[in-house]
Amino acid sequence: MLTTEQKPLEQLLEYLDREKSVFLIGCRGCAEGCHTGGEQEVLDMKQRLEEAGKTITGTSLIDFMCNESLVRMTLQAHEDAILSAESLLALCCGIGVQATSSVVDKIVHPGCNTVSMGGRHGEWREGERCMECGDCVLEFTGGICPIARCSKMLLNGPCGGSSDGKCEVSPDVPCAWQLIIERLTKLGRLDKLERIVAPKDWSVSLMSGAASKR
Amino acid sequence: MKSNSKLEKILEGGHFAITGELGPPASANPEVIRKKAKYLRGNVDAVNVTDGQTAVARMASWAACLLGKEEGLEPTVQMTCRDRNRIALQMDVLGIAALGINNLLCLTGDHQVFGNHPTAKGVYDLDSIQLIKMVKDMRDEKKFQCGDDMDVEPRLFIGAAANPFADPFEFRVVRLANKVAAGADFIQTQIIYNVEKFAQWMEAVRDRGLDKKVKILAGVAPIKSVGAARYMQTKVPGMDVPEAVIERLKGVPKEDVPKEGVRQCVDIMNQLREIKGVAGIHLMAIEWEEVVPEIVEQAGLLPRPQVYQA
Numbered sequence: 001m002l003t004t005e006q007k008p009l010e011q012l013l014e015y016l017d018r019e020k021s022v023f024l025i026g027c028r029g030c031a032e033g034c035h036t037g038g039e040q041e042v043l044d045m046k047q048r049l050e051e052a053g054k055t056i057t058g059t060s061l062i063d064f065m066c067n068e069s070l071v072r073m074t075l076q077a078h079e080d081a082i083l084s085a086e087s088l089l090a091l092c093c094g095i096g097v098q099a100t101s102s103v104v105d106k107i108v109h110p111g112c113n114t115v116s117m118g119g120r121h122g123e124w125r126e127g128e129r130c131m132e133c134g135d136c137v138l139e140f141t142g143g144i145c146p147i148a149r150c151s152k153m154l155l156n157g158p159c160g161g162s163s164d165g166k167c168e169v170s171p172d173v174p175c176a177w178q179l180i181i182e183r184l185t186k187l188g189r190l191d192k193l194e195r196i197v198a199p200k201d202w203s204v205s206l207m208s209g210a211a212s213k214r
Numbered sequence: 215m216k217s218n219s220k221l222e223k224i225l226e227g228g229h230f231a232i233t234g235e236l237g238p239p240a241s242a243n244p245e246v247i248r249k250k251a252k253y254l255r256g257n258v259d260a261v262n263v264t265d266g267q268t269a270v271a272r273m274a275s276w277a278a279c280l281l282g283k284e285e286g287l288e289p290t291v292q293m294t295c296r297d298r299n300r301i302a303l304q305m306d307v308l309g310i311a312a313l314g315i316n317n318l319l320c321l322t323g324d325h326q327v328f329g330n331h332p333t334a335k336g337v338y339d340l341d342s343i344q345l346i347k348m349v350k351d352m353r354d355e356k357k358f359q360c361g362d363d364m365d366v367e368p369r370l371f372i373g374a375a376a377n378p379f380a381d382p383f384e385f386r387v388v389r390l391a392n393k394v395a396a397g398a399d400f401i402q403t404q405i406i407y408n409v410e411k412f413a414q415w416m417e418a419v420r421d422r423g424l425d426k427k428v429k430i431l432a433g434v435a436p437i438k439s440v441g442a443a444r445y446m447q448t449k450v451p452g453m454d455v456p457e458a459v460i461e462r463l464k465g466v467p468k469e470d471v472p473k474e475g476v477r478q479c480v481d482i483m484n485q486l487r488e489i490k491g492v493a494g495i496h497l498m499a500i501e502w503e504e505v506v507p508e509i510v511e512q513a514g515l516l517p518r519p520q521v522y523q524a
Contacts (some may be wrong), residue, residue, distance in 0.1 A: 140355060151325055152296075152336065156343035156392060158385070159322045160377030160404060161451040168451035169325050181385050196396050199300060199344045199359060 002030040002066075002093045002122060004037065004112035007136070012089065013052055015109045015139050021055040022109075023078065023085035025100060027065040027092035030120075036112050037091030045091060045111070059084040065096030066122025072103040082106070094130035094138060094145060095122040101143025107187060108143045110136040116206060134204030140192045142183035149176035155197040216353065216399065219316035219371035220288040221260040223398065223521040225429045230487065231494030232515050233290070233402065233431060234258035234506055236282060238273035238340035243280050246301055247273075253503040254256055257510045259518055260317055262402070263494070265292040269329025276310045289315055290373065294323025299339035300348065300359050307349055311368030319373035319402065320345040343389075346374055350397025368475045374398035376430075378415035379408065379454035385416035387418040393428075400429040402496040405446075408454040409485045416489050425491030432486040435498040436505060438472050480512045 009054025016022060024042055031037025039061055046056045058081030062074045075082060082088065088104060089099030090097045091111040101108045115134045131147045137155065138145060147153050151169045165178045184190045202208045215222055226232050227493065234254045239246040254261050261282060265275040279289035291310050293407050310318065322342040328336045340348065348359045349372055356367045374393040378386055390401065406412045412432065419425055437443045440463050447455035459478065466474045483495050495513075510516055 143458075152322055152338045152341070154322065154338070154341045156341050156389075158380070158382075158389075159342075160375060160380045161325070162381050163451045164381060169327050175381070178382055181382050182255075190385075190388070194392070196343055196347060196392055199340050201346070202339065 001033055001118045002095070002111065002114065003116040003118060003126050004031055004114050006036045006041070009048055009052075012049075012109065012148050016049070016054060016087070016089070019054075019086040021057050022049065022086045023057050023064050023082045023088045024049075024059040024094075025065070025075075025088060025090045026059070026061045026092075027063075027096050029064040029066065030110065030118075031065070031092045031096070031117060041091055043143070045089070047090075057067050057081045057159075064123050065090065065092040065099055066124045068099040068102060068124050070094075070123075071099045075100070075103060093117075093122065093150075094136055095124050097136070097138045098129050098145060099124055101138070101183075102166075104115075105187065107189060107195070108138070110138040112136065113204070115204065133200070133202075134206070135201050137197070137200075140197065141180045142187065142192075144176060144180045144183060145181065146176050149179075152213050155200060164182050171197070217316045217369045217371040218524050219260070220521055220523055221290070221317055222371040222399065223523070224259050224519055225493055227519065230515070231260075231431060232258050232510060232518070233260045233262060233428070233494065233496045234307060234503075235262045235264065235496070235498040235500060236287075237264050237267060237500055238275065238278035238280070240270060240272045242273065243437065247278050247281040248285055250503040251282050251287050251521050252505050253288045256518065257507050257516065258497065260288040260492075262290045262292055262319055265294045265321070265323070266297065266329070267292075267322045267324065269296065269326045269331070269334075271329070271331060276306060276313065276315065279310070279315050280313055281519050283313075283315065288317070289318035290319050291315055292319045292321060294321045295338050295340050295342060295345055296323030296326060297337055300339055303345060303347065304352065304358060307352060307368050307370070308364075311370055316369070316371055318349060318370045319375065320398075321375055325419050329384060342374060343392055346372060346393060346396040346398050349488045353358065354397075371399050372397055373400045373402060375403070376401050377404040377452050378406075378412050379404055380452040383415075386415060387422060387424070388422055390419060390428075391422055394424055398428055400431060400493075402431045403433040404452060405433045405435045405498060406482065406486065407459045409482060411454060413484070416491050420491050425493075429493040430491060431494040431496040432489075432492050433496045433498060434479055434486070435500065436472075436502065436509060437463060437475040438502060439475075440471060462524065466523065472487050472505075476509055476512070479509055483509075483513045
């Protein structure tokens with residue numbers, strides 16, 4: 001099972017600072033098992049956000065948010081509610097956030113941190129998408145993960161080696177930051193990159209050594 | 215003044231600066247540094263000493279800087295995020311400042327797959343922008359990255375790189391703005407052969423007022439052979455070598471190509487000097503240091519200004 005923990009409410013409210021309306025999505029797969037994004041947690045989140053003055057334009061629960069085509073199909077039924085929301089909040093693993101980002105042209109806020117993939121990669125098998133860093137950064141990267149997809153794991157990219165949309169490492173590797181910039185440009189949210197992202201907390205990542213935390 | 219840097223004093227004094235570059239050997243031989251230093255001393259205001267450039271294991275930048283300092287150079291330590299985490303980087307920052315080195319260029323670093331240890335684990339705990347900010351906070355706030363206090367701060371003149379030719383082009387100025395906001399005092403750019411594109415970038419830089427906030431040194435390098443030019447054009451990521459540059463070198467007999475490369479470099483320097491907001495030149499005569507005196511002379515940049523250093 002992919003293990004997630006909900007991000008603190010204060011952090012989510014920071015993400016939603018500029019927005020009044022949001023569409024909420026939960027996952028009936030692993031996130032339900034972790035009690036971070038199942039039906040109950042989506043209802044709880046709805047209530048907490050409404051108490052904080054946000055309008056929830058709708059909610060949806062998807063069986064496996066790591067299944068991109070299932071996400072696309074399910075969200076089609078909620079088109080009006082999604083279009084009337086300024087953004088989406090996804091209570092699921094990093095794969096689910098990225099699957100949602102790939103089918104909706106709006107900012108998708110990650111509601112959880114992915115702390116372990118449990119050796120699996122969900123149902124979206126094509127390519128590496130989550131490195132279980134435990135401190136999800138998809139919020140400011142347009143739903144494209146620079147930890148999994150940038151060769152230098154840059155948080156303030158792209159480096160000087162980005163050329164024609166490709167990474168300096170190989171012409172077969174797309175530059176993750178090119179993709180991030182293209183997506184945020186399309187969403188009109190390049191402002192997310194006009195600030196400096198602080199050094200990352202690697203202590204919550206499996207990359208710091210599996211035995212150190214879990 | 216933020217530091218005891220000669221480069222800072224020259225730039226703040228309104229002089230047109232010129233910096234050079236020195237690559238340490240892939241050995242423990244100090245004579246290599248001493249020999250290269252001869253060509254640079256008195257001809258440039260400061261010398262960047264590379265930090266495992268192209269991810270090849272070489273003598274440490276700080277150590278080569280110290281040898282260069284003994285030879286009368288004003289060294290600039292280059293520091294990349296590829297090989298060291300934030301703990302090691304801060305230890306080195308304190309060490310180089312204590313050794314009397316005044317300049318630090320903060321880089322992300324070439325990826326390890328390009329070097330002679332492609333199976334090495336890349337570190338990249340920080341990126342270049344986070345490194346700049348960390349060093350600035352150490353200098354100006356006397357704080358470590360974790361927030362702990364220190365009593366004697368590293369008084370370093372902080373540099374950063376910019377590549378106007380990498381993609382996406384429109385975002386490059388945003389990235390420069392982030393580097394300036396992080397605390398960069400000076401910028402050294404990627405080698406410029408496409409002056410027109412660089413001028414476009416500088417226009418965007420001026421539009422944001424960044425040339426008033428940071429000293430921009432335009433990068434240049436003489437080309438020794440047509441093959442080297444072609445290699446840079448096709449094989450080096452983030453390099454822009456227009457066909458006309460190669461054509462000019464092809465237009466002279468083979469034995470005259472190095473001379474023509476020098477002339478071409480001087481011509482580019484003269485063009486760059488005319489662009490508003492360019493505060494100096496960063497001359498990278500990599501493994502061709504002996505040509506530096508000639509280039510600086512031909513560009514009319516001698517003698518170099520003298521400044522008082524405590």
